[in-house]
Amino acid sequence: MEVNDPNNNTAPNSGSNAPVGSNNHGKNKKPRFNFTWVYIVIAIALGYLFFAGGDLDQNGTSKSVTYTVFKQYVEQGYANKIVANKDDGTVKMFVKPEHIRDVFQQGVTQTGKQPFVQAEFPSADKLDEFVTSQQELGNFKGELSYKRSNDGFMQIFWNLFPLLFIIVVWMLIMRRMGSGGGLSGMGSIFNVGRSRAQLVEKGGENESKVTFKDVAGQASAKQEVQEIVEFLKNPKKFTDLGGKIPKGALLVGPPGTGKTLLAKAVAGEADVPFFSMSGSDFVEMFVGVGASRVRDLFRQAKEKAPCIIFIDEIDAVGRARARNAMMGGNDERESTLNQLLTEMDGFGTNSGVIIMAATNRADILDKALLRAGRFDRQIHVDLPDLNERKAVFKVHLKPLKVDASLDVDLLARQTPGFSGADIANVCNEAALIAARHGKQAVTKEDFLSAVDRIVGGLEKKTKVMTEEEKRTIALHEAGHATISWNLQYANPLIKVTIVPRGSALGAAWYLPEERQITTREQMLDEMCATLGGRAAEELFTGHISSGAMNDLERVTKQAYGMIAYMGMSEALPNLCYYDNSEYSWQRPYSEATAELIDKEVKKMIAEQYERAKQLLLEKREGHNALADLLVEREVIYAEDVENIFGKRPWTSRTEELLTKQEEEDNPDTPDNPDSPDNSSFNTTAL
Numbered sequence: 267m268e269v270n271d272p273n274n275n276t277a278p279n280s281g282s283n284a285p286v287g288s289n290n291h292g293k294n295k296k297p298r299f300n301f302t303w304v305y306i307v308i309a310i311a312l313g314y315l316f317f318a319g320g321d322l323d324q325n326g327t328s329k330s331v332t333y334t335v336f337k338q339y340v341e342q343g344y345a346n347k348i349v350a351n352k353d354d355g356t357v358k359m360f361v362k363p364e365h366i367r368d369v370f371q372q373g374v375t376q377t378g379k380q381p382f383v384q385a386e387f388p389s390a391d392k393l394d395e396f397v398t399s400q401q402e403l404g405n406f407k408g409e410l411s412y413k414r415s416n417d418g419f420m421q422i423f424w425n426l427f428p429l430l431f432i433i434v435v436w437m438l439i440m441r442r443m444g445s446g447g448g449l450s451g452m453g454s455i456f457n458v459g460r461s462r463a464q465l466v467e468k469g470g471e472n473e474s475k476v477t478f479k480d481v482a483g484q485a486s487a488k489q490e491v492q493e494i495v496e497f498l499k500n501p502k503k504f505t506d507l508g509g510k511i512p513k514g515a516l517l518v519g520p521p522g523t524g525k526t527l528l529a530k531a532v533a534g535e536a537d538v539p540f541f542s543m544s545g546s547d548f549v550e551m552f553v554g555v556g557a558s559r560v561r562d563l564f565r566q567a568k569e570k571a572p573c574i575i576f577i578d579e580i581d582a583v584g585r586a587r588a589r590n591a592m593m594g595g596n597d598e599r600e601s602t603l604n605q606l607l608t609e610m611d612g613f614g615t616n617s618g619v620i621i622m623a624a625t626n627r628a629d630i631l632d633k634a635l636l637r638a639g640r641f642d643r644q645i646h647v648d649l650p651d652l653n654e655r656k657a658v659f660k661v662h663l664k665p666l667k668v669d670a671s672l673d674v675d676l677l678a679r680q681t682p683g684f685s686g687a688d689i690a691n692v693c694n695e696a697a698l699i700a701a702r703h704g705k706q707a708v709t710k711e712d713f714l715s716a717v718d719r720i721v722g723g724l725e726k727k728t729k730v731m732t733e734e735e736k737r738t739i740a741l742h743e744a745g746h747a748t749i750s751w752n753l754q755y756a757n758p759l760i761k762v763t764i765v766p767r768g769s770a771l772g773a774a775w776y777l778p779e780e781r782q783i784t785t786r787e788q789m790l791d792e793m794c795a796t797l798g799g800r801a802a803e804e805l806f807t808g809h810i811s812s813g814a815m816n817d818l819e820r821v822t823k824q825a826y827g828m829i830a831y832m833g834m835s836e837a838l839p840n841l842c843y844y845d846n847s848e849y850s851w852q853r854p855y856s857e858a859t860a861e862l863i864d865k866e867v868k869k870m871i872a873e874q875y876e877r878a879k880q881l882l883l884e885k886r887e888g889h890n891a892l893a894d895l896l897v898e899r900e901v902i903y904a905e906d907v908e909n910i911f912g913k914r915p916w917t918s919r920t921e922e923l924l925t926k927q928e929e930e931d932n933p934d935t936p937d938n939p940d941s942p943d944n945s946s947f948n949t950t951a952l
């Protein structure tokens with residue numbers, strides 16, 4: 267049983283959505299050459315050479331003799347033809363048929379037609395001189411000819427053979443080992459050092475024109491990248507004034523918020539080629555491969571300039587280099603990173619290649635990457651707020667056949683904490699659900715079940731429960747509902763169910779306020795509501811159950827966050843012990859402080875638990891009525907709760923924002939410089 271607070275745990279499936287286009291494997295539809303045949307041909311060729319033994323032109327008996335004996339034979343006029351090989355310093359004398367018996371003591375039938383004697387000659391000059399003199403004397407009528415060494419080639423070949431053999435075996439083994447990322451066979455062996463960047467360009471095979479129109483919301487991010495578009499379109503305007511074109515921009519934000527989409531849109535707007543690669547593509551098990559892929563990527567990009575290089579998940583290579591030697595560090599990753607830095611420094615500022623990279627954690631990146639002249643611009647791409655979600659919905663609803671009565675506002679309101687990718691997912695899922703039910707158009711119900719499904723997993727109506735279990739769950743969920751309804755700062759309730767879904771047995775769904783900052787009172791009210799489930803169990807069943815584990819985990823984490831990171835307890839005011847370094851084994855505080863933190867956490871949770879119990883006792887009739895209704899109907903909505911407890915006297919911030927929006931209905935979200943940076947707040951606020 268869990269309180270569903272989508273603020274904390276609705277990043278469902280984000281990231282599992284393969285970003286369009288950034289997946290460059292498995293899309294290669296070209297028929298692949300089967301390399302097995304190459305191996306077979308090589309093997310046969312080697313075997314043939316091996317058994318033929320090299321001397322392919324030898325079809326007669328031969329005899330090795332000394333140079334002196336060779337000279338005697340020539341002087342006696344036996345030579346038919348003399349062939350010298352300067353490479354290995356040997357000379358062959360083919361014997362005249364009538365003298366074969368004199369030389370070999372055998373007949374032509376035994377020796378073959380062209381037997382020869384072979385000798386080593388002292389030097390080419392001497393041999394030349396000798397042969398010329400014999401020609402003058404009439405002992406030798408033929409010509410002296412020279413020939414490249416076939417044997418020499420064979421010797422080289424045989425020297426190299428073991429090496430070749432090892433290479434072939436190695437290739438076979440590497441191929442077996444799965445070759446990293448999809449490419450198979452020799453391709454991956456000979457191309458390990460090649461970048462695997464996917465290229466999107468005009469007329470290219472995966473041409474896709476994404477423009478800013480396809481990116482909903484993200485007004486400020488768009489505004490910032492607009493500048494890059496200008497640079498790419500008209501670099502002269504900037505360089506004429508002596509300005510330098512930026513080399514890189516870092517898109518920072520949670521997965522699925524449209525970073526890849528934005529980078530693509532920049533390329534699309536500027537009408538330049540777009541290289542897309544994931545940081546993890548650089549990292550392979552071979553040492554040095556990453557660095558050479560980086561080199562290759564930049565080389566390709568320079569050829570296509572002006573263009574954009576997009577590196578997704580740059581943290582895979584760009585993590586801060588290990589400071590302590592104890593951890594050993596990852597040499598391969600570091601050398602890849604170093605190569606990246608070198609390349610970024612290496613190419614001229616005005617070469618027209620702009621690198622965009624995406625990460626969801628800028629704080630773990632190596633400082634060197636963020637230095638001026640590298641990724642000196644950081645563009646924040648946050649989770650969409652209410653109005654942005656509406657815009658994202660509008661983009662993704664376009665291709666769907668939706669029911670005319672569908673209210674986009676409602677959808678946007680029901681999907682707090684969803685990223686753009688999640689919303690795309692909801693739309694798709696809704697269409698599938700509608701299709702499964704044989705509908706003509708996608709309706710509101712389909713969207714809502716898609717949302718439920720994405721947040722909570724599949725409904726499990728088949729889970730067997732006893733009446734008593736059901737009652738306990740109802741009491742628990744009613745506890746959450748009662749408390750959140752009656753506390754000013756708790757999130758407004760949407761619905762409560764006791765239908766099991768995913769691993770949860772029941773759930774209370776809230777509409778989290780889309781706040782820029784959260785106050786202590788708000789956090790405490792939420793904590794109280796989260797503890798309401800267990801408090802109700804204890805009060806009204808007399809037992810406590812395992813069903814509250816999720817609630818307790820959340821509460822504990824939140825309390826630690828409030829006390830150790832946000833300085834929100836009386837005993838430890840204004841202290842933040844947050845440490846964002848990746849490997850830190852030491853707590854940045856003393857043993858005594860650790861004890862104090864633990865004590866404060868216990869105190870805070872105990873206080874809120876007490877408060878929850880008090881409130882439940884106060885509202886016990888209402889709570890019991892709610893639990894009964896839940897057992898009866900399994901799902902109840904905010905209206906039902908309102909019927910029991912009356913209207914909440916407080917208006918929620920979300921309602922306020924919505925009405926304000928309707929009044930203005932201004933498409934440009936005004937930039938609010940005072941609002942604190944949302945994303946960094948999220949990371950610290952557990």
Ligand code: ADP
Nearest residue numbers: 285481482521522523524525526527686687690
């Ligand atoms: P990221 O790179 O930030 O992880 P992507 O750019 O790959 O996210 O987004 C994944 C998909 O989510 C996109 O292809 C698009 O369909 C959808 N999406 C995300 N953000 C938006 C947005 N602002 N507007 C429209 N669609 C979006």
Ligand code: ZN
Nearest residue numbers: 267268269799
């Ligand atoms: Zn609960």
